[in-house]
Amino acid sequence: MDMIWTMRRQTDLRFREESVQYGSNLPHFLRNINWLDRRVVEDVHWLLGLWDPGELDVHVALELLSMDFPDEIVRKLAVKRLESLPNDDVLKYLLQLVQTLKVEPYHDSFLARYLIQRALRRIGHFFFWYVRSEVAGCPYFRQRMAVILEAYLLGCGQAMINSFTQQVQAVEALQEVAMIIKRLYPDKTDLPSSGRRSNYVNISCGLDKCKVMASKKKPLWLEFSPMPSPTSSTPVGIIFKEGDDLRQDMLVIQTLVVMESIWQEQSLDLNLIPYGCISTGHNIGMIEIVRNAATIAAVQRSHGGTTAAFRNDALFEWLRSKCPLQEITVERFVKSCAGYCVATYVLGIGDRHNDNIMITDQGNLFHIDFGHILGNRKHFLGVSRERAPFVLTPDFLYVMGRLRGGNSLYFQRFRDTCSQAYLLLRSHSRLLVTLFSLMLLTGIPELSAAEDMRYLREALQEDQTEAEAKEHFLQRITECEHLGWTVQANWWIHMVAGIR
Structure with a gap:
C-alpha cells in the first residue's frame, strides 16, 4: 500500500508540474472527451482534482465557463481560478460572467455563489443592475436571474436595499418622462422647456438641467448636482435612453476597457475614453456624458x-x-x-x-x-x-x-x-x-x-x-x-x- 500511495503521489506531483505547460490546451482536451463514458469521466474528474487553479490563464477559465462545458467539476475549476482575481478584474469581466449564469445546469451553482459573494464585497452596484436588467428583459431566464438577485439582496443589508430602491424609482420616473415626451412630441426634438428642470422628474432630486436631445429616440440629457466634495464640483451628466438595447454598447465599451488594460500592461497609453454605459431594463439605460x-x-x-x-x-x-x-x-x-x-x-x-x-x-x-x-x-x-x-x-x-x-x-x-x-x-x-x-x-x-x-x-x-x-x-x-x-x-x- 505504501508503494501504491508513493506512486500515486509522484503522479500527482508530476501532473501538477505539467499542468502549467498544458493549461492552455485544457479546453481542447475536454471538448474531445466522451462524456457518456462513466469511467472516462471519473478519470477526467480525478485529473481536474489535481489541477492547480492558479496555473490556469484567466482566458482559459472564462472559456471553461462557456456553454461547451456543462460539467460541474470543470466549471468549479474555472470558478476557483476566478476567486484569486482582484475586484477590479472581476468587474472587467462581470458582464460576461452574469450572462454565463444562463448556461449553468442549476440555479444554485458555484458561479452564482461566487458572484453573490463578490457582489457583497464591492461590485454590488454593477451586479445588481446587470442581473436586474436580465430579469426585466429576458423572459426565458427570468426565474433564475430573479432567484440570484433575491439571494444577493437578502445579504446586502438594509442601507444598500434603500439605495437600490431609490435608484429603481428614479429610473422608473425617467422612463415615464421619456415615454410621455415621445407621445406628446412625436415630430419635435425639443421640449418648450428644454434646458429647464422637468416637472415630471420630481423623484430625481438634485437635477439641475434637462433637455431632449435631437435624436430619433428622444433621449434625455440630464445634469445632476454632485455630492458635496472637496475635490470636484462638476455636475454629473447622463443621457437616459428609452427604446434602445444598450447591452451591445456595454459589450463594446467593456471590450475597450480590456483592450486598454492589455496596452497599458506594455506601457502603451492610447488615451481611450471608455465612458460609462449601463442597461437598467428592457431597452432602457444610461450613458455617461463626456x-x-x-x-x-x-x-x-x-x-x-x-x-x-x-x-x-x-x-x-x-x-x-x-x-x-x-x-x-x-x-x-x-x-x-x-x-x-x-x-x-x-x-x-x-x-x-x-x-x-x-x-x-x-x-x-x-x-x-x-x-x-x-x-x-x-x-x-x-x-x-x-x-x-x-x-x-x-x-x-x-x-x-x-x-x-x-x-x-x-x-x-x-x-x-x-x-x-x-x-x-x-x-x-x-x-x-x-x-x-x-x-x-x-x-x-x-x-x-x-x-x-x-x-x-x-x-x-x-x-x-x-x-x-x-x-x-x-x-x-x-x-x-x-x-x-x-x-x-x-x-x-x-x-x-x-x-x-
Missing part, C-alpha cells in the same frame, strides 16, 4: 456648415482655437486616433459617421454609439455606405501633418502606434474571442451564433505570422488614405440629411 467634447459634425458645422465635411483643415483649426499647447494636443490626438482605429477595426464597428465620433478640447478623439459590430454595416439600396476599413479621414491626417501624401513625423508615429497596438491585441485574441462568445445568449442580433466570431478571428489575422499581420494592418491604413474621400462624402450626406 465633458468638454464635441462631435466631429459639430466641429465641421462651426467651420462652414455642411460643406466643411470636405474641408481638411476644419478639425485642425478647431483644435488650435481650443488648446494653445498644440504639440501636446496633436500627440494626444495621434495616440487616441490610433487606439480607436485599431479597436474599431478589430471589433468591426460600423455606422461611423461624424455625429458618433467626438473629440475633447484637449485633442482626445473617441467613438460613441456602437449599434453595428463584427463587420455589420449600414447599406443604402443594397450598397454599403462605408467602404474604408476604419475612419482615417483627410482632416485627421491634416492634424498629423500628412499633407498630400508627404512625410510627417506624427503620421509615422501613428503608424507605429497602430502596429504595436494591433499586435498586442492579436497576442490576446483568444481572450477577446472568448469574451464575445460568452455573450451569445444575450439576445444581441449581431451576436447570436458562433459563426459571428469569424469576423474577429479574421480581423486579428489568427492564422498569419506576426510579420504578415503587421503588414495586413499597415495596408488597411493605406486603404483608408485612398478612400478618405468616400468617408467625407458619407459624412456630408449625413449632415445634409440631418438639417432641421
Whole structure:
C-alpha cells in the first residue's frame, strides 16, 4: 500500500508540474472527451482534482465557463481560478460572467455563489443592475436571474436595499418622462422647456438641467448636482435612453476597457475614453456624458456648415482655437486616433459617421454609439455606405501633418502606434474571442451564433505570422488614405440629411 500511495503521489506531483505547460490546451482536451463514458469521466474528474487553479490563464477559465462545458467539476475549476482575481478584474469581466449564469445546469451553482459573494464585497452596484436588467428583459431566464438577485439582496443589508430602491424609482420616473415626451412630441426634438428642470422628474432630486436631445429616440440629457466634495464640483451628466438595447454598447465599451488594460500592461497609453454605459431594463439605460467634447459634425458645422465635411483643415483649426499647447494636443490626438482605429477595426464597428465620433478640447478623439459590430454595416439600396476599413479621414491626417501624401513625423508615429497596438491585441485574441462568445445568449442580433466570431478571428489575422499581420494592418491604413474621400462624402450626406 505504501508503494501504491508513493506512486500515486509522484503522479500527482508530476501532473501538477505539467499542468502549467498544458493549461492552455485544457479546453481542447475536454471538448474531445466522451462524456457518456462513466469511467472516462471519473478519470477526467480525478485529473481536474489535481489541477492547480492558479496555473490556469484567466482566458482559459472564462472559456471553461462557456456553454461547451456543462460539467460541474470543470466549471468549479474555472470558478476557483476566478476567486484569486482582484475586484477590479472581476468587474472587467462581470458582464460576461452574469450572462454565463444562463448556461449553468442549476440555479444554485458555484458561479452564482461566487458572484453573490463578490457582489457583497464591492461590485454590488454593477451586479445588481446587470442581473436586474436580465430579469426585466429576458423572459426565458427570468426565474433564475430573479432567484440570484433575491439571494444577493437578502445579504446586502438594509442601507444598500434603500439605495437600490431609490435608484429603481428614479429610473422608473425617467422612463415615464421619456415615454410621455415621445407621445406628446412625436415630430419635435425639443421640449418648450428644454434646458429647464422637468416637472415630471420630481423623484430625481438634485437635477439641475434637462433637455431632449435631437435624436430619433428622444433621449434625455440630464445634469445632476454632485455630492458635496472637496475635490470636484462638476455636475454629473447622463443621457437616459428609452427604446434602445444598450447591452451591445456595454459589450463594446467593456471590450475597450480590456483592450486598454492589455496596452497599458506594455506601457502603451492610447488615451481611450471608455465612458460609462449601463442597461437598467428592457431597452432602457444610461450613458455617461463626456465633458468638454464635441462631435466631429459639430466641429465641421462651426467651420462652414455642411460643406466643411470636405474641408481638411476644419478639425485642425478647431483644435488650435481650443488648446494653445498644440504639440501636446496633436500627440494626444495621434495616440487616441490610433487606439480607436485599431479597436474599431478589430471589433468591426460600423455606422461611423461624424455625429458618433467626438473629440475633447484637449485633442482626445473617441467613438460613441456602437449599434453595428463584427463587420455589420449600414447599406443604402443594397450598397454599403462605408467602404474604408476604419475612419482615417483627410482632416485627421491634416492634424498629423500628412499633407498630400508627404512625410510627417506624427503620421509615422501613428503608424507605429497602430502596429504595436494591433499586435498586442492579436497576442490576446483568444481572450477577446472568448469574451464575445460568452455573450451569445444575450439576445444581441449581431451576436447570436458562433459563426459571428469569424469576423474577429479574421480581423486579428489568427492564422498569419506576426510579420504578415503587421503588414495586413499597415495596408488597411493605406486603404483608408485612398478612400478618405468616400468617408467625407458619407459624412456630408449625413449632415445634409440631418438639417432641421
